[in-house]
Amino acid sequence: MYDYQTGYHAHNKYELSVPQAVFQLLVLPSDGGRQQLLDYNLKANVPHEWWTGYNAFGANCILLAPKKAFTEIEIDITTHVQLQSINSFERPFVNSEEQWNRLTDLSFRVEHGTYLAQTSLTIFQNKEISSLPPIDKQQPMIDYIVSLKNTLYDQLQYDGGSTDAHTPAHKAWANRKGVCQDFGHVFIGWCRMLGIPARYVSGYLSQGHQYRGDGQLHAWAECYLPEDGWVGVDASNNLLVDHHYIKIAHGRDYYDCSAMTGVLISGGKQVSLHSVSVDMQSNQ
């Protein structure tokens, strides 16, 4: 068991007073599976109402509506979450060929249709498939996923200034530069091209290690392997997901997992600052 305290801090300033707004925050660790959300706490510097709801992909989100006009809003959300370790040796025996063949099964494709369809952020031209490692159906899929991850890690340079939130995967790939979001999108785009269901994941990465993605929300990918289920892959750190990864939400791409969305009536410009902290409370 691993205990974490996470913190999310948002600070938005507006040129003009905002009379009315609703914010959606997708920052609570998901509750269930290997993660357990024990407690959370919200603070904001303006009088407000807040409530929670589930988004389209089942993630627990917070909605917050200020009750008064404001020009500056600060929101702090702290949580206490418990993670179980992942034992990668507990994998059931699978027949690799059967596993690969399941991908073409119609009901499998229907079941995972949402995460098989490319989006504007993940789409690649089909000819890109030739630059991927060749598939050997005698090999378990997980091994192939690892080699895919390695390829990506080796070829895409981590570079904070080269892309923005709306950069599509094929552009980041063409320049061979990007941040964790782009690693995620490229990986997802590749998987989908191969008929492997894949989704975008946002979350916290515990600090202390010199991982990429400190101080900000992190992003990685999950792909669905028949028999194995969803497997988390962080190509930007060249790792499979373990107990250092606290998941918030998943979706088709970044747009489904954006940490803070605001709908406001205001004419002015906005300046926002977001920061994230993860403290480990105690080790097992």
Next chain:
Amino acid sequence: MLENYKCEGELFDEMLAKTPKAVQHYEKFVKQFAEYNKSDFLRLKDEAKIQFLNEGITFATYNNNAEGTERIFPFDMIPRIIPAKEWDFIEKGLIQRNLAINAFLDDLYHDKKILKDGVVPLDLIQSSKNLLAQMQGVNPPGGIYNHISGTDLIRHNDGEYYVLEDNVRVPSGVSYVLANRNSLKKTLPKLFKQCKVQLVQEYPDKLLQMLQSVAPQGVDEPNCVLLTPGMYNSAYFEHSFLAQSMGIELVEGRDLFVEKNFVYMKTIYGPKRVDVIYRRVDDLFIDPLEFKEDSALGTAGLMHAYREGNVALVNAPGTGVADDKAVYIYMPEIIKYYLGEEAILNNVPTYRCEKEDDFKYVMENVHQLVVKPVDESGGYGISIGNTLTKAEIEEVKVTIKANRRKYIAQPIMSLSVHPTYIEDSDQFEPRHIDLRTFCLLGKDFQYALPGGLTRVALKKGELIVNSSQGGGSKDTWILS
């Protein structure tokens, strides 16, 4: 006045039906109508027109100024008449079809059995831009998706009715049915009495009954509202007309807000809870948090309230995946799959340009096909092969090739014609018509408005009847 009316060629005339004498169900009308002379008729016609203008039964077209121009929807005084037996058949077919669409939508947003069984191709659904991930696994109150369906019917020259398209997003036009009837009743009262026509005036009551039937669980006296994009919308007259005749509030997105997953409207005495929203706003504009962030029309947090089951949206979001014109092709199979019945209403044979064989056929036969985009409404983007020049045909081919998923093609159906008064020639002439029907589904509730909006293309030979394309309308009489 109708004695000299003629219809030549291969056309199916609703009144003459290929014989020079009026078909039985028109006989009474024609006889009565003979009592009016031309000048009576013209006077009555003008009176009706003024009445429409005074009552503000208009649709508006706006440019950039706030004043806009309000036009009346041209109304033809000669009613289209359908005998009771024929209507019974149509009514059954409509309800069957829309029940199947409801089951189809429920399946698409839950287990997707029809896709797993390969009855409808996965790619077709997956590539529809109207399939909403936001609706996945959502259970709409009352289990209804397409509460209001506007199925368009045509009659071919074989005398059979065909479904031309399904409209299950926000079909409009019903206010004109009621207005046409009101107007005709006032101008031709005698004829009405003679012909024994089924009532349409109960539609607002039925609509309200349906809205109330899908209220969230535990709400006994639901507060239903009609959500309009605002008075600059071209169908604003209909929105305000329906709200008024149901006695419910006409709201805009900014009148609503969400708190703790319940929807409220802002009134002079504070917030009032809203339970059912008949929304006349497109999917993408209902909740800026989930769809278009910059939409000023929507209400932030509405989809959360909807997923929690605290508010009903009519129609449900994401229904557009079912009225895709490429999905239309599979409608007979869809009906069979869910209801175990053969489709009552015919489908027009349709080619999916995405399919290799169909594509090849379409490319070679554009000149004798109607090519339509799969996800447009209002008659936009349609090309009718036999009216095109060679160059235009080539253009159509290029357009199709660029996005094959977006286009389907159908043989050119010869829409039936109906005597219609034409101002330019000062005569009754045959003009093509179709029929927009209105079907309501609620919790344990089904209703089809007897008749519907007969739309008429006022230009000679024109096959597109939509008001946005210069069409007019007629009252539709279902005899009892």
Next chain:
Amino acid sequence: MLSRIANNLFWMGRYLERAESMTRFTKVNYFSALDGPIAVSRELALSAILRMNGMSQTELSEEDTLLQVTFAKGNGNSVISGVIAARENARSARDVISTELWESINKYYHFVLEYKIEDYQKTHLYDFSQRATDMAMVIKGKIDSTLIHDPTWDVIKAGLFVERAIQILRTIEVKYEDMKMLDAEGPSIAVRSHQLATLLDTLESFDISKKYCSRTPDLTSALEFLVLNPDFPRSFLFCLESVKFHIGRLSLEKHPSVESAEYFINKNYSKVKYTIVQDLESDLTTELSTLTNLMFEIAGKIESQYLS
């Protein structure tokens, strides 16, 4: 009733009153300059018309002045802007107002929009103003006689009286400025009484005030009549009392809370009611602006409690 609809109706009332007031001010001041004492120049009348309209530049020609204050769509305070705004507000609330009311507003709108501007500028100023004012009166008649006297009616009336109160103060302010300017050129009884007559005429109270005061009023009696008379519909106090009446009907509170619009209006109404004309006269300009600000505050209170 939806707050937005209430807001639109409130503003419909305000715009109707505003357009009417501007129409009358322009007419009366334009014509009074024609037969006034020599000192009362046409330039002064045009400047008063512009100032009443909230415009400071006084360099405009007569034709441009008339165009600006009456037919310029770009000028938010012009008659035409007021009429368009009133009609748009009515249109958004068509399902809650009577057809008769809607049609009378629509007719007014079409009349103003289709009037030939050139005719107005050159020869028909009187004809336009008279007909427009008559139509505005018809609309008010329809408001009272074809609507159910429910919150819809109260909100429209409250808007109407709030605006009228403001327009009365504004008219007095502008005319008082004129008087002071003319006084500076050498006081004259004839000029003063001509200006007072114009002021009273602008507020449709020349004849009636004479009857009430049993003589041609001086500044004191004119002020007393226009600001503090409790029974004359174009006095400030009467308007304030009407606002109090309509908001009182709208309110559901038996004992209005201190934060409520009703409380605020009642409290200030009492203050104004027991004001005497000498209090006003001592520093008229300041007093007028205090009262104007009071009306703005009242409108703000009504807006935040009921209309948003």
